[in-house]
Amino acid sequence: MTSSVATGAANSPLPQLDRLAAGADLSDRDALRLVELDDGALADLCAAASELRDRGKGRVITFSPKVFIPLTRLCRDFCGYCTFRQSPVETENLYLSADAALAVAKAGEKLGCTEALFTLGERPEQRYPEAGGWLAERGYRTTLEYLAAVCRMVFRQTELLPHGNPGTMSRRELAALQPTNPSVGIMLESSSPRLYEPGGPHEFAPSKRPRVRLRTMELAGELGIPFTTGILIGIGETQTERVESLLAIRRMHRRYGHIQEVIVQNFRAKADTPMAGVPDATADELMWTTAVARLIMGERVNIQVPPNLSENYERYIHAGINDWGGVSPLTIDYVNPEAPWPQLVELERRTAAAGYQLRPRLPVYPEYFKNGSEWPLPPDLRAKLLRLTDPDGYVKGGIQRYARND
Numbered sequence: 001m002t003s004s005v006a007t008g009a010a011n012s013p014l015p016q017l018d019r020l021a022a023g024a025d026l027s028d029r030d031a032l033r034l035v036e037l038d039d040g041a042l043a044d045l046c047a048a049a050s051e052l053r054d055r056g057k058g059r060v061i062t063f064s065p066k067v068f069i070p071l072t073r074l075c076r077d078f079c080g081y082c083t084f085r086q087s088p089v090e091t092e093n094l095y096l097s098a099d100a101a102l103a104v105a106k107a108g109e110k111l112g113c114t115e116a117l118f119t120l121g122e123r124p125e126q127r128y129p130e131a132g133g134w135l136a137e138r139g140y141r142t143t144l145e146y147l148a149a150v151c152r153m154v155f156r157q158t159e160l161l162p163h164g165n166p167g168t169m170s171r172r173e174l175a176a177l178q179p180t181n182p183s184v185g186i187m188l189e190s191s192s193p194r195l196y197e198p199g200g201p202h203e204f205a206p207s208k209r210p211r212v213r214l215r216t217m218e219l220a221g222e223l224g225i226p227f228t229t230g231i232l233i234g235i236g237e238t239q240t241e242r243v244e245s246l247l248a249i250r251r252m253h254r255r256y257g258h259i260q261e262v263i264v265q266n267f268r269a270k271a272d273t274p275m276a277g278v279p280d281a282t283a284d285e286l287m288w289t290t291a292v293a294r295l296i297m298g299e300r301v302n303i304q305v306p307p308n309l310s311e312n313y314e315r316y317i318h319a320g321i322n323d324w325g326g327v328s329p330l331t332i333d334y335v336n337p338e339a340p341w342p343q344l345v346e347l348e349r350r351t352a353a354a355g356y357q358l359r360p361r362l363p364v365y366p367e368y369f370k371n372g373s374e375w376p377l378p379p380d381l382r383a384k385l386l387r388l389t390d391p392d393g394y395v396k397g398g399i400q401r402y403a404r405n406d
Contacts, residue, residue: 020048020052020295025298026295026296026298028247031243031246031247031292031295031296032240032243032244032247034239034243034292034295035238035239035240035243039284042284042287042288042291045288045291045292045295045319046287046291046318046319046320048291048295049290049291049292049294049295049319049320050317050318050319050320052294052295052298052299052320053294053299053303053320053321053322055299056298056299056300057299057300057302057322059355059356059357060322060356060357060358060359061317061321061322061323061324061351061356061357061358061359062302062322062323062324062358062359062360062361062365062394063323063324063325063326063327063344063347063358063359063360063361064114064115064325064326064327064360064361064362064363065111065112065113065114065115065326065327065328065329065360065395065402066108066113066114066115066116066117066163066326066327066328066363067104067105067107067108067113067115067116067117067160067328067330067331068117068119068326068328068331068332068333068334069096069101069104069105069116069117069118069119069331070084070096070119070120070334071095071096071101071118071119071120071143071146071147071150071166072094072095072096072120072121072124072131072143073085073086073091073120073121073334074086074087074088074091074094074095074121074124074127074128074131075121075122075123075124075127076121076122076123076124076126076127076128076206076207077121077122077204077205077206077207077208078204078205079201079202079204079205079208080200080201080202080203080235080273080274080275081201081235081267081269081270081273081274081275081278082270082273082335083270083272083273083337084119084121084334084335085121086121087128088128088130088131094124094128094130094131094134095131095134095135095143095146098149098150098153101116101118101150101153101154102150102153102154102157102158104116104330104331105154105157105158105160106157106158107330108160108328108329108330108331109158109159109160111329111330111402112329112397112401112402113160113328113329113330114159114160114161114360114362114363114388114395115160115161115162115163115326115362115363116151116154116158116160116161116162116163117163117165117326117363118147118150118151118162118163118164118165118166119165119166119334119335120143120147120165120166120167121143121167122166122167122168122205122207123142123143123144123167123168123207124143125142125143131143142173143166144166144169144173144176145176147164147166147177148173148176148177148180151164151177151180151181152179152180154180155179155180155384159384159388161180161181161182161362161363161364161384161385161388162177162180162181162363163181163182163183163184163185163228163363164177164181164184164185165184165185165186165228167186167207168186168207168212168213168215168216169184169186169216169219169220170219171219171222171223174216174219174220174223174225175223177225178223178225178378179378179380179381180381181225181363182226182362182363182364182368182369182377182381182385183225183226183227183228183260183363183364183368184220184225184227184228185227185228185229185261186213186216186217186227186229187213187229187230187231187232187263187265188210188213188214188217188229188230188231188245188248188249189202189208189213189230189231189232189235189245190210190231190232190235190237190241190242190245191210191214191241191244191245191248192210192237192238192241192244192245193210194236194237194241195208195235195236195237196208196209200236201235201236201274201275210248214248214252217229217249217252217259218252218256220256220258221252221255221256221257221258222256224256224258224375224376224377225258226258226260226364226365226368226375227258227259227260228259228260228261228263229249229259229261229262229263230261230262230263230264230265230304231245231246231249231262231263231264231265231289231293232265232266232267233264233265233266233267233281233285233286233289234266234267234278234279234280234281234282234285235267235275235278236278239288239289242289242292243292243296246262246292246293246296246297247296249262249297250296250297253297253301259297259301260301260302260364260365260367260368261301261302261303261304261323261365262293262297262301262302262303262304263304263305263306263325264286264289264290264293264303264304264305264321265305265306265309266280266281266285266286266305266309266310267280267281268280268281268309268336268338268339270338283310283312283315286305286310286316287315287316287319288319290303290305290316290319290320290321291319291320293320294319294320294321295320300367302322302323302365303320303321303322303323304321304323304324304325305319305321305324305325306324306325306336307324307325307327307341307342307347308327308333308336308339308340308341308342309336309339313342313350314350314351314353314354317351317354317356318354323361324347324351324358326363327341327342327344327347328341329341329344329402344358344399344402348399358399359394359395359398359399360394360395360398360399360401360402361393361394361395362385362388362389362393362395364377364385365393366389366392366393366394367393369382369385369386369393370386370389370391370392370393371393
C-alpha cells in the first residue's frame with residue numbers, strides 16, 4: 001500500500017487500514033467515514049479487504065451447487081425493479097406442485113447438486129383470493145405452511161438440503177423450516193427508509209420495510225438458524241446508506257452469531273419495470289461496496305458476489321469475497337433470467353487464475369457444523385450434513401464430481 005490512506009496520514013478519513021488488514025475491528029464511526037475516501041483509495045480498500053479475507057478464510061472460494069425452485073411467483077408486493085413476480089392472470093400455475101418441485105430436486109441430485117433453493121413471492125394469499133383457494137384445496141392455510149411441507153419432502157426423499165428464501169417470516173414459520181433447512185435467508189436490500197417513500201422502489205412493497213426484514217433476521221438468531229442476507233446496490237441508495245445497512249447486519253451478527261453470509265448484489269435494470277431506465281450499478285461501485293462489506297463484517301463472515309451478474313466477476317476476489325453463491329447446472333436464475341450461470345469449468349479457471357481454489361459447499365457453511373461446532377442444529381439435519389461432507393466440511397468429491405456435467 002502506498003497511498004496516504006494506507007500509511008496513516010493524519011488527514012486521512014481512515015488512517016488504520018493496515019490495522020484492519022491485521023484483524024482489528026472497524027468502528028461504526030470509521031465505517032461511516034469510508035464514504036469520504038476519494039476514488040484513488042479504492043485499490044487500498046480492496047487490498048485491505050483481501051488481506052482480511054485471506055486471514056480469516058485462506059485461499060478457498062466456495063460455491064453451492066443448487067437447483068432453483070420457484071414455488072410460486074405470486075407476490076403481494078410490487079417492487080420497482082422486479083420481473084420475478086406474477087399475478088394470477090399472468091400464469092397458468094399459481095404454485096408449483098409438490099411433485100413438480102420434487103422432480104426438479106431429483107434431477108439436480110443426479111447432477112450432484114446439494115442445495116434446493118426455494119424462492120417465492122411474499123404471502124400472495126394476502127392479496128389474491130386465487131392463491132388462498134389453491135392452498136385451501138390442498139389443506140394449507142398459508143404459502144409458508146406449504147413451503148414447509150415441500151421442504152420436508154425434498155429433505156426426506158433426496159440428498160438435497162432445502163434453503164428457504166420466502167420473505168418475511170414469523171417465529172412459528174421459521175421454526176417449521178428449521179428441521180429441514182440448515183440455513184434460511186432474506187435479503188435486507190437496504191435499511192434506508194427513503195426507498196419506500198413515494199416514488200421509491202419499495203413504495204408498494206410493505207414486506208421490504210427494513211424493520212420487518214430485520215425482525216425476521218432477529219427471530220432466526222433467537223432460534224439459532226444460520227442466516228444468509230445481503231444488500232442490493234444501485235436502487236437509489238447512497239453509499240452512506242449502504243454502510244448503515246451493513247452496520248445493521250453486523251449488529252445482528254454480534255448479538256446472535258448467525259449471519260453466515262452477506263451477499264453484495266448489484267442492481268441490473270430490466271425491461272417492462274418502472275426502473276427500466278435506471279443505470280445498472282457500476283463495477284467500481286460494486287467493488288467499493290464489496291470491500292467495505294468485508295471491512296465491516298470482518299474476517300470470518302462469508303462475503304458473496306453473484307458471478308452471473310457481472311462480466312469480469314473474478315475481479316471481486318480482489319475486493320475480499322470468499323464465495324460465489326449458488327450456481328446451478330440445471331435451472332436458470334428466475335430472479336435474473338437474463339443472466340446465465342457461469343460454467344463450472346470457467347468459474348474454476350477464473351478462480352484459480354486469481355490464486356484461489358474453488359470448492360463446493362452446502363447451503364450452510366462448515367463452521368456451523370464441523371470441527372467441534374456446538375451450533376444447535378437439529379440432530380437429523382446435522383447427521384445429513386456430516387454424511388454429505390468431507391473432513392473440512394465441503395461437499396464430498398470436490399469440484400471433480402461436476403466436471404462431467406459441463
